[in-house]
Amino acid sequence: MVPVGWAVADGAAAATTRTVAGAAVAAVTTPPMGWASWNTFAAQINYNVIKAQADAMVSSGMKDAGYEYVNIDEGWWQGTRDASGNITVDTAEWPGGMKAIADYIHSKGLKAGIYTDAGRNGCGYYYPTGRPAAPNTGSEGHYDQDFLQFSRWGFDFVKVDWCGGSAEGLNPRTAYQAISDAIDRATAQTGRPMVLSVCDWGVQSPWDWAPGMSTMWRTSGDIIYWGQTASMDRVLANFDSAQHPASQSPGHYNDPDMLVVGMNGFSAAQNRTHLGLWAISGAPLLAGNNLATMSAETRAILTNREVLAVDQDPLGRQGVKVAEDLSGRQVYAKVLSGTGRRAVLLLNRTTSPAAITARWSDLGLTGPASVRNLWAGTDAGTFDGSYTMTVPAREAVLLTVTGSGTTPSASPSPTSGTTSAIKGVGSGRCLDVNGASQANGAQAQIWDCNGQANQRWTPTASGELRVYGNKCLDVNNRGTA
Structure with a gap:
């Protein structure tokens, strides 16, 4: 049962949000x-x-x-x-x-x-x-x-x-x-x-x-x-x-x-x-x-x-995407305990090295801020307003940024949607990428719901449906029939 003319093609990733009720008492207070x-x-x-x-x-x-x-x-x-x-x-x-x-x-x-x-x-x-x-x-x-x-x-x-x-x-x-x-x-x-x-x-x-x-x-x-x-x-x-x-x-x-x-x-x-x-x-x-x-x-x-x-930061926050100036060049931020402290991940999903900029305004920070590269174990310096770094293809850089500001939380990108399955009203089955393929042109179909990544779709404010974080539901050859 394949929707005729529909396939998966390159796109860009989106962050997601979900609201839940209060949680029960935990056995631990930091991630195991x-x-x-x-x-x-x-x-x-x-x-x-x-x-x-x-x-x-x-x-x-x-x-x-x-x-x-x-x-x-x-x-x-x-x-x-x-x-x-x-x-x-x-x-x-x-x-x-x-x-x-x-x-x-x-x-x-x-x-x-x-x-x-x-x-x-x-x-x-x-x-x-x-x-x-x-x-x-x-x-x-x-x-x-x-x-x-x-x-x-x-x-x-x-x-x-x-x-x-x-x-x-x-x-x-x-x-x-x-x-x-x-x-x-x-x-x-x-x-x-x-x-x-x-x-x-x-x-x-x-x-x-x-x-x-x-x-x-x-x-x-x-x-x-x-x-x-x-x-x-x-x-x-x-x-x-x-x-x-x-x-x-x-x-x-x-x-x-x-x-x-x-x-x-x-x-x-x-x-x-x-x-x-x-x-x-x-x-x-x-x-x-x-x-x-x-x-x-x-x-x-x-x-x-x-x-x-x-x-392991005791606030227990999950980092969220706060910027994506160009497709596949993403900035994720996580609020850390203390005042004005953020963890920042510069993620390059593209196939070429790319300059990615973290802006203090996206992090809820103001004024000069100090930047540290955690994998290098070095201080990059103090910067006004933003920090730009070239990130190799398909890699990420993890930083901490410490500045001024009392913003309690970084927020997900405004283009984000909620990742979930898409079910047919009549069949109760899910929109599925055939064979869990990640190749361009892979066929989309209706299949028994199983919760796997090839059935997890994210709608965006621009009207896309994304799967795997970097693929879009696409009409094959721009067909209209």
Whole structure:
């Protein structure tokens, strides 16, 4: 069902806003920082794999830089339970059971995370990666039992995926509320707070409802799929899909997915751009590379204290786009704690180096302001009114700007719209880019709604519909038939 003559073509990105109700009490007050197993190991994990990563988090200096969660993703459990319904695991892979690995992580001064699915079956059942498909690897029907068991084992974080929930047609808001309530009941018994990571890939706009029940919520599909290499297109698409600043506050965060910093396919400049995008967003920072084998260069990027401070700023704001003088040359700003302090990201989405200007008026600042380049670790100087820098193609520069002014918040660009799915009234299906292609001329079609980036559209004041942050819905060859 392809709308005849419609295709995707180059455009420009837009920021988004969304209004939400008040949020529930959070388990944390700054975006969670840590490491998660999926991007590097997929389902091929065991006690020794996780132990090595916990050791490396400490020895690499990541713990000292603020990383604290060691998160075990899909693959740890093969769906077995005892006669009482309690989860059981293969003790050849997990000697001493899951409590033993949680205890080891805690012995390093770190916190432990675990994974399940909201449905009866987890993602490994539908999409096996490194292990045979195992049924019954979800928590549906066992919410109270499983989350109490996780808490008693000593886990401080739980990621709840949506593969089973999606396959069964569950309602995300209802299911995750039940899970949040189960975690609250578990905490009441054990005294152990647990971060809830909602992972429904942005289905049914979790930024509208998840702040009241969780610490973080995924806003898009995976940043990388098993067997692929890191992609800046995917990084930018996930960054764009996470632009819901009104939903974010201390303890509640839009989640553009785990990091691919240090993974195959990315240069050091791309790694810096990627981490800078997440930092200006105030996003959770969960490294996904192999910490035990990473280069000194990757370690230095992941532990840059000034960049991490932007992400971890206690105000908990999400940076927003405040200017785009020319298509693809964007300025994002984040209000930092203190007076007259801003983090500024100059993002060049184009294929050529470009001069990008940050104006103090767009930042809510007046008078002279000092500029610091966070990746270079150097002071650029003091400037009146604005600062211009040439940014390499498809890269970003992260700055702090300190000046005078009491403006409480930078505002989204006036050309921004709200990123969301576009549903057909009759079919209930969504406008979709065929095959998730990002090539010019890719066909648009009607397809079952899935919350992925190829179904996330942003209307602009000029009448465009944008997808992936830099593509527009286009009439092929300007046809009128």
